[in-house]
Amino acid sequence: MNEPVGLPQPDPAPPETYHIEATESLVERTLRSLKHNDLFAIFDQQGNFAGGADGPDGLFYKDTRFLSEMTLKLAGAEPLQLGSVVLDDNGAMVVDLTNADLHTPGGRPWLQRETVHLSRFKFLSDNSSYERLRIHAYSVIGRPVPVTLTFDADFADLFEVRGNRRPARGERVIERISDSAIEYRYTGLDSIERRTAIHFDPPPSELDDHRATWLVDLDEMPSQSIAIRTCCSIDSGRTEPRAAAPAFRTMRSGKARAQRHRTTIESSNPQFDALIARAWSDIDMLVTDTPHGPYPYAGVPWYSTVFGRDGIITALEMLWCAPYLARGVLTTLAALQATELDPVADAQPGKILHEMRGGEMAGLGEVPFGRYYGSVDSTPLFVMLAADYADRTGDLDTIRAIWPNVLAALAWMDDYGDTDGDGFIEYARMTDKGLANQGWKDSSDSIFHADGRLAQGPIALCEVQAYAFAAKRGASRLARRLGDNDKARELERQSKELRGRFERAFWIEELATYALALDGDKRPCMVLSSNAGHCLFAGIASPERAVRAARTLTGPRFFSGWGLRTIATGEARYNPMSYHNGSIWPHDNAVIALGLARYGQQDGVRAIFEGIFESATYDEFRRLPELFCGFARHRRRGPTSYPVACSPQAWAAAAPFALLAATIGLRIDHDEAELRLDRPTLPAFLDGLVIRNLEFGGSKIDLQLARAGDDVTAAVLARSGPARVTISK
Secondary structure, X not given: OOOOOOOOOOOOOOOOOOOOOOOOOHHHHOOEEEEEOOEEEEEOOOOOEOOOOOOOOEEEEOOEEEEOEEEEEEOOEOOEEEEEEEOOOOOOEEEEEEOOOEEOOOOOEEEOOOOEEEEEEEEEEOXXXXXXXXXXXXXXXXXXXXXXXXXXXXXXXXXXXXOOOOOOOOEEEEEEEEOOEEEEEEEOOOOOEEXXXXXXXXXXXEEOXXXXXXXXXXXXXXXXXXXXXXXXXEOXXXXXXXOHHHXXXXXXXXXXXXXXXXXXXXXXXXXXXXXXXXXXXXXXHHEEEEOOEEEEOOEOOOEOOOEHXXXXXXXXXXXXXXXXXXXXXXXXXXXXXXXXXXXHHOEOOOOOOOEEOOOHHHHHOOOOOOEEOOOOOHHHHHHHHHHHHHHHHOOHHHHHHHHHHHHHHHHHHHOOOOOOOOOOOOEOOOOOOOXXXXXXXXXXXXXXXXXXXXXXXXXXXXXXXHHHHHHHHHHHHHHHHOOOHHHHHHHHHHHHHHHHHHHHHHEEOOOOEEOOEEOOOOOEOOOOEOHHHHHHHHOOOOHHHHHHHHHHHOOOOOEOOOOEOOEOOOOOOOOOOOOOOOOEOHHHHHHHHHHHHHOOOHHHHHHHHHHHHHHHOOOOOOOOOOOEOOOOOOOOOOOOEOOOOOOOEHHHHOHHHHHHHHHXXXXXXXXXXXXXXXXXXXXXXXXXXXXXXXXXXXXXXXEEEEEEOOEEEEEEEEEEOOOEEEEEO
């Protein structure tokens, strides 16, 4: 086949080190997810686990699949689905089913469809999964009806489920431990024993290693129930799962505590209210109680663990309304900060964690992610978050506790981060098992030159320099708060010098934006990328250049109608179906919107907010996924889904809160007990909104905003404490 004449032909993309294999689309299967702390489940619409080796569904605990199959049949046939929902607060899944037309082996009908109703109520609590199956007959049947559950536990590591192949695995044993329970035990190559115990009540009529069958006489008793409890445990011996009722109360009480002092948002648009409600529910579900504080796990199914960058960005997006998240992220990442040089983990003293895993493959070093530090941006972002958290809350006790970690992070930025002493932070992995690219766009082909050639390292990303600038400015404010004025002045001097170096090295006049990166030879990657928008977010851009970059970012090559693409159309590696080279990420758009708002570009903020919001209206759950494809918007059609996107994903769930803050220009100054609205505006889909229970500076307010032509008015509906609201236009 002849290649198009005149177009550069980039090098073929290298294979991804940790590629998520896609043999079927998660979109096509419309999976459902539940999560509680370190346990999560991925169901099909009927409430089954049917993934096995071919899909991600199953019950997962600490990066291992403890239940790979659990399928329900009535009289040997798959039931017909009536409905399938996850509750609005993500607390449980409810499935309604009925029987199909059933026939004898001779072909005679014996049960007419829609005679029997089956209801499945499923929830998770701590390390156990619970199901209540209710069966109700609406007419006489004439014989007992067999209800069968088929189950299995493959104990696949999450990276196996993602597509990694292993040359050897551990040993599995199956034991019937009573007439109502089966236990699967797997001793991995790491010598750790993992157990899945499945308990049934009442005991089945028949029970073997992979099947339980009840002969249910619905003529004798038209309504009957079956309870299934599945307990996951690691190196703890045989454990009995708690009864369902107290387990459900524990799960619900945790959700109630999270909602008790919440900032709420009500608007003139019910669809926007549904988006906000789902976003709060997703954040609640993803936040996990760690030994160091609550932490938003990155996303289900692939990233349900601590990720440094994801947690920090999520906390920054929600800092105005949920500062407790920032505190949990800061204390957790401080506790996990690297203290030694470990090339296998890409770790260096002072570096902030990229991700941590608890599965067998991580424990054995088959993947390097037990504690892995291969992200170049988590460390400056950590310092940024600490400074912004202090500005928002005035919580100097937390800042004093993590100040040694902030100083260690700053030292890493100046020492290990700057490999050649040119004043920029670069990355190059220390282990070939690690990630080749270590910014947020960490695909192997995401950093490239205008002709498509991949950049060779060490690589200095534009946004990382911007984060470093903001980190040093923020650390200067922290030092001043803590009484170290000499340190504050030195950090402020460093930030100013970095800004000058950055403007000279990264600005590309002919593109009217900042270069994606500098390669190892300090040649700029002259590519139109969304990374430049993060430079506006961090405030490193000069005002004049920020305005020009904003126009470039919001132009037709970036803006699809649904949001901004990661790479502009026409670039050598642009592909709207790629993970990082042309797709649309809600969190990326939210961060860029905050940057646009910083420089007064409210028209661009509004356009992004409207596109991202309207994309969510096409989702069944009114949920923003991790990403979607970057195809141009067409009338009467929704956005094109990405086949293996996480949903929910923490920084996508947090995006609406950041977009709202950017649109109304919201700034909170704890020390002054002041809420500022800088050039507030509202998108076309909102005529007004009310923000309630917003706490800052020892005060609490309810704030109403309303559109008045092209203007926005604000009114304080309720106030306690000295807080004041100011508006600048």
